[in-house]
Amino acid sequence: MIAIATNIYDFTNWLKYGTRTVSKEMLIDLFDPNQKSETLLEKVGLFEEDFEIFFCVLNETFLYQTDTIFPVTVYQITEIKPLSEKVISILKQKLGDFKISTPIDKTLYKKLHTEKLKKISFDGLNYIRESFSLFTTPVNQNIFQSIIEAKAKSFFETSSDKDSWFDFLISYERAKPYPVADIGFLYDVGAIYRERFNITDDNIANRELLKTQDPDKYELISHIVELSKFLQTGNQESPFSSFLKFYETSELLKVFNKELHQEEIPETLNHILLYAFFFKFRKLIRDTHDLTDSKFTSQVERFLRGSKEEATLSLLMCGLMFGSLKFKELYYASKILSISDEPNFPFEHPKTQVKPKDKKQPTEVIKEETKISVNGSESFDVNTFFKIDFVIGSLHKSLKTKISKAFDAALHPKKELTTDKKTYFINYCAL
Amino acid sequence: MAWFIPPTRLDPVEQLPFLQQVENTPGRNHWIKGFAGSGKSVLLLHCLLIEKRRNPNAKAIIVLYTYSLIDMIKEGLPEEYKNTEVITFYQFRHRHDNYDLILVDEIQDLPEHDIREICSKTTTSGRVVFAGDINQSIYDHSTPNGTINTILGIPENSTSTTLNRIWRLSKRIRKISSEYCNDRQNFLAAQVMEFNANVPVSLVKADSLEQEYKWLLTSSKEYADAGYVPAILISNHDQIIQFISSVLQDENKPPLKNEWTTGGDIQYSPINLHLKQNGIKLQYLGNKFGSFEEAHSKNLVTIITYHSSKGLDFKTVFIPFLNSDYQIWGDYAIARTLFFVALTRSREQLILSYSREKHSFLTQALVAECTPKNAVDELRRIQNPLGNLNNDNDVVVI
Numbered sequence: 001m002i003a004i005a006t007n008i009y010d011f012t013n014w015l016k017y018g019t020r021t022v023s024k025e026m027l028i029d030l031f032d033p034n035q036k037s038e039t040l041l042e043k044v045g046l047f048e049e050d051f052e053i054f055f056c057v058l059n060e061t062f063l064y065q066t067d068t069i070f071p072v073t074v075y076q077i078t079e080i081k082p083l084s085e086k087v088i089s090i091l092k093q094k095l096g097d098f099k100i101s102t103p104i105d106k107t108l109y110k111k112l113h114t115e116k117l118k119k120i121s122f123d124g125l126n127y128i129r130e131s132f133s134l135f136t137t138p139v140n141q142n143i144f145q146s147i148i149e150a151k152a153k154s155f156f157e158t159s160s161d162k163d164s165w166f167d168f169l170i171s172y173e174r175a176k177p178y179p180v181a182d183i184g185f186l187y188d189v190g191a192i193y194r195e196r197f198n199i200t201d202d203n204i205a206n207r208e209l210l211k212t213q214d215p216d217k218y219e220l221i222s223h224i225v226e227l228s229k230f231l232q233t234g235n236q237e238s239p240f241s242s243f244l245k246f247y248e249t250s251e252l253l254k255v256f257n258k259e260l261h262q263e264e265i266p267e268t269l270n271h272i273l274l275y276a277f278f279f280k281f282r283k284l285i286r287d288t289h290d291l292t293d294s295k296f297t298s299q300v301e302r303f304l305r306g307s308k309e310e311a312t313l314s315l316l317m318c319g320l321m322f323g324s325l326k327f328k329e330l331y332y333a334s335k336i337l338s339i340s341d342e343p344n345f346p347f348e349h350p351k352t353q354v355k356p357k358d359k360k361q362p363t364e365v366i367k368e369e370t371k372i373s374v375n376g377s378e379s380f381d382v383n384t385f386f387k388i389d390f391v392i393g394s395l396h397k398s399l400k401t402k403i404s405k406a407f408d409a410a411l412h413p414k415k416e417l418t419t420d421k422k423t424y425f426i427n428y429c430a431l
Numbered sequence: 432m433a434w435f436i437p438p439t440r441l442d443p444v445e446q447l448p449f450l451q452q453v454e455n456t457p458g459r460n461h462w463i464k465g466f467a468g469s470g471k472s473v474l475l476l477h478c479l480l481i482e483k484r485r486n487p488n489a490k491a492i493i494v495l496y497t498y499s500l501i502d503m504i505k506e507g508l509p510e511e512y513k514n515t516e517v518i519t520f521y522q523f524r525h526r527h528d529n530y531d532l533i534l535v536d537e538i539q540d541l542p543e544h545d546i547r548e549i550c551s552k553t554t555t556s557g558r559v560v561f562a563g564d565i566n567q568s569i570y571d572h573s574t575p576n577g578t579i580n581t582i583l584g585i586p587e588n589s590t591s592t593t594l595n596r597i598w599r600l601s602k603r604i605r606k607i608s609s610e611y612c613n614d615r616q617n618f619l620a621a622q623v624m625e626f627n628a629n630v631p632v633s634l635v636k637a638d639s640l641e642q643e644y645k646w647l648l649t650s651s652k653e654y655a656d657a658g659y660v661p662a663i664l665i666s667n668h669d670q671i672i673q674f675i676s677s678v679l680q681d682e683n684k685p686p687l688k689n690e691w692t693t694g695g696d697i698q699y700s701p702i703n704l705h706l707k708q709n710g711i712k713l714q715y716l717g718n719k720f721g722s723f724e725e726a727h728s729k730n731l732v733t734i735i736t737y738h739s740s741k742g743l744d745f746k747t748v749f750i751p752f753l754n755s756d757y758q759i760w761g762d763y764a765i766a767r768t769l770f771f772v773a774l775t776r777s778r779e780q781l782i783l784s785y786s787r788e789k790h791s792f793l794t795q796a797l798v799a800e801c802t803p804k805n806a807v808d809e810l811r812r813i814q815n816p817l818g819n820l821n822n823d824n825d826v827v828v829i
Contacts, residue, residue: 048444048622049444049595049596049622050622051595051620051622052444086619086620087620088620089616089617089620090595090617090620090621093593093617155625173628173629173630173631174628174630175630175631175633175780175802177653177654177657177659177747177780178657178829179657179658180657180658180659181658184657187828187829190829191829194829201808201812204827224827224829225825225827227829228825228826228827228828228829229825231828231829232826232828285626286626286627286628289436289437289440290437290440321626322626323625326626329439329440
C-alpha cells in the first residue's frame with residue numbers, strides 16, 4: 001500500500017490546486033514492516049501531535065512509478081489513513097467532508113514514534129548543550145540512550161514495567177507536600193530512593209526488626225534516616241551548599257551516594273546532588289514560559305558556577321527529557337539564525353550585563369571578568385576556560401568560535417610560542 | 432501578568448492560526464472552543480491585543496461570569512492594557528454603551544437572550560469574541576451550539592477554532608475526569624502536553640466525617656505551609672459552613688455567629704475576618720470575598736465552591752466529602768458537569784476523599800486510577816513522622 005504523509009495545510013493546498021508534485025523518495029509502503037525507522041521519519045517529517053499528520057494512500061499505479069518527480073492529482077488518492085484510532089474524530093472535525101479510514105499498522109506507528117522521540121530528545125540535548133556551552137562534562141553516551149528508553153516507556157504508558165534507575169527517575173512525580181523551595185528537591189531524591197528499593201512506611205516504622213531479618217534493607221533505611229536528619233537541620237536558604245557540607249561529614253550519605261551510582265555516570269559526581277538538580281531544573285523548565293528570560297538563564301548559570309558537573313549533566317538530562325520543542329527559542333536566541341533581524345543576547349549574566357544608563361558600571365565589571373580569564377598570576381589551562389565559559393556562552397556565535405579557536409591555539413600551539421600562552425591568546429583574539 | 436503568554440510562545444498548530452484568522456477577519460465574531468486547560472482565556476487576551484494594535488482607541492471590554500475570574504483575568508492582562516474594563520455579566524446588563532470589541536468567557540453558561548444582548552452592544556464595525564467549553568456548561572439555561580453559531584453568524588460546519596491541545600492538565604487527571612466529560616471521545620483524543628507534571632491522584636478514606644474534617648484541615652495546611660497554595664472545592668455553602676464550624680471547634684476557637692450564616696446570603700466577609708483573627712489559615716474565595724494574593728502571600732488554604740472555581744486553576748486541589756449522600760447538584764447532568772469542572776481545576780495534585788459509602792461518581796474505573804490512602808495513616812504521617820520503635824528520635828520526613 002503506497003502512501004504519502006501529509007498535513008492539513010499541504011492537503012488543503014492539494015485540494016486547492018487539484019494536484020501536487022511528489023518525489024519518489026516520499027512514497028511510503030505502509031505494508032512494509034521492515035523499513036528503517038530513520039527513513040520512515042524522514043519521509044513523514046517531524047510532528048508533535050498525532051492529528052497533525054495523516055497518510056494519503058495512492059492508487060496502485062504509483063507502485064511502478066519510474067520518474068523521480070511526478071504530479072499526483074486528488075483523484076489518485078484512495079484513502080486517508082490517520083496515525084492512530086484516537087485522532088479519527090479530530091481529523092473528521094478538521095477535514096470536514098472526507099472519509100477517514102482505519103489507522104496505520106501499530107508496529108509502524110510505534111516505530112515512527114520511537115524514532116521521533118529519539119530525534120526530538122537528542123535535539124533537545126544538543127539545544128541545551130549549545131545554549132549554555134555545556135561541552136565539557138565527561139559522560140558515557142549510554143546514559144542518554146537509557147533515558148530515551150525510559151522516556152519511551154513513559155510515552156507508550158508502559159512505565160509500570162520499571163527496570164532501570166532511569167525508569168524510576170523519568171516517571172517520578174512528587175506525591176507528598178515536600179517544600180516548594182529548593183530543599184524539596186532533596187526530599188524528592190529520598191522519595192525516589194525509597195521507591196526504587198521498595199522501602200515502605202512499615203519497613204521504616206519497624207526498622208529495628210529488619211536489622212537482623214533484612215540487614216540490607218536496614219542499611220538502605222539508615223540512608224533515608226540520615227538524609228532526613230539533614231533535611232530537618234540543613235540551611236533552608238542555601239540547601240545545596242549546606243547539603244554538601246553535611247555530606248562531607250556523613251559516611252552514611254556517602255554510601256547512599258554509591259547506591260545511586262549508575263555505570264554510565266562518572267563516580268566523581270555527587271549523585272544525590274545530580275538528581276536533586278535534575279528535579280530542580282525539571283520544575284524550573286516546566287514552570288517557565290520563556291526560557292530565554294534572564295530569570296531562568298541566570299539561575300542555570302548560578303548552578304553551573306556552583307557545581308558545574310552535576311548541573312551540566314542534570315541539564316543535559318532535562319534536554320533529553322523535554323526535547324527540542326521546549327528549548328527551540330532558547331537555542332535560536334543563543335545561536336543566531338542568519339535570517340534573524342538582529343542578534344539578541346538573552347543571557348544577561350549579572351556581571352556582564354551592560355546597563356546603558358550607567359556608563360561606569362560595565363567597564364568595571366567587564367574588567368573583572370577579564371581579570372579572571374587572563375590575569376598573569378593565574379595558570380593558563382582548561383580550568384581557565386571553565387571559568388570564563390559562561391561568559392563565552394553569552395556571546396554571538398562568531399565571537400564564541402573565535403575565542404574558542406584562540407584558546408585551543410594557545411593551549412595546544414602548533415609551533416613554539418614567542419610569548420606566554422596568555423599573551424598569545426589575547427593577540428590571537430585581537431586578530 | 433503571571434500567566435499571560437506572549438505571541439512568540441503561542442502554539443503554532445492551533446493558537447496562532449486562530450489569531451491569524453481573527454486578524455484577517457475584522458468585524459467578524461468568533462467562538463474559541465476548547466477543553467479545560469486548552470488556553471481559551473490566553474487567546475481572548477490576544478484578541479484584545481490584536482484589536483488594540485489595529486486601533487489603539489478601540490473601546491474594548493471583557494465580560495466574565497465570576498469575580499474570581501475577573502481577578503484572574505486582570506492578573507493576566509499585560510501592563511499596557513491594565514485599564515481595560517473587566518466586569519461581570521450582571522454589571523454588563525446595565526451598560527448601554529457600544530463597544531468595538533467585547534470579549535466574553537464561559538459562553539456555554541449564557542442564556543440565549545444574554546448572548547443576543549451582548550452582540551447588540553457592538554459598534555457597527557465592532558465584534559464579539561466568545562470563549563467557552565460546552566462540556567463545562569453548568570446551568571440549565573445554556574444555549575445550544577447551533578443557536579450560538581447562528582447568533583454569532585458563524586457557519587455551522589466551522590471548526591477552525593476548536594482547540595484540541597490541553598496545556599494544563601496531566602494525563603492522569605484527564606483520564607479520571609474524562610468519565611464526566613460530555614464529549615469524552617474527543618477529550619481523550621485531545622493531546623495533553625508531555626512535559627506536564629503527572630502526579631498520581633489520591634483517594635483518601637476516613638472513618639468518619641469528623642475524622643475527614645480533621646484530616647482535610649491538617650493535610651491542606653501541610654500543603655499550604657509547604658507553599659502549594661491549595662484549594663478545597665466544596666459543592667455547596669452548607670457544607671462549607673459545616674467544615675469551617677468544625678475547624679473552629681476543633682481548634683477551640685469561638686464559633687461562627689448565627690447571623691453570618693442564616694437568612695439569605697452567607698456573610699463571608701465577617702467569616703473570613705473571624706478566621707483570620709483566630710489564626711486559622713483558611714479563607715473563602717468567591718463572590719468578591721477572599722483574595723488570591725493573600726492566599727499566596729500568607730500560605731492560606733482557599734475554600735471555594737465548584738461553581739466559583741470554574742475558569743480557575745490551582746496547583747493542589749482537594750475534593751472532599753464524596754459520600755453517597757453528598758449532593759453536588761439537584762440535576763444529575765449538571766452535577767456530572769460540575770464534578771468534571773472540579774476535577775479539572777488541578778494543575779498537579781488532586782486529592783479526593785470520602786468517609787462513608789462512596790459517592791456514585793467515585794466509579795470503579797475512577798477509583799482504579801487513584802492511589803488509595805487512609806486518613807488515619809495520613810494524620811499519623813503528618814503529626815508523627817515515622818519514628819523508630821526504640822524512640823531514638825530519628826525521624827524520617829521523606
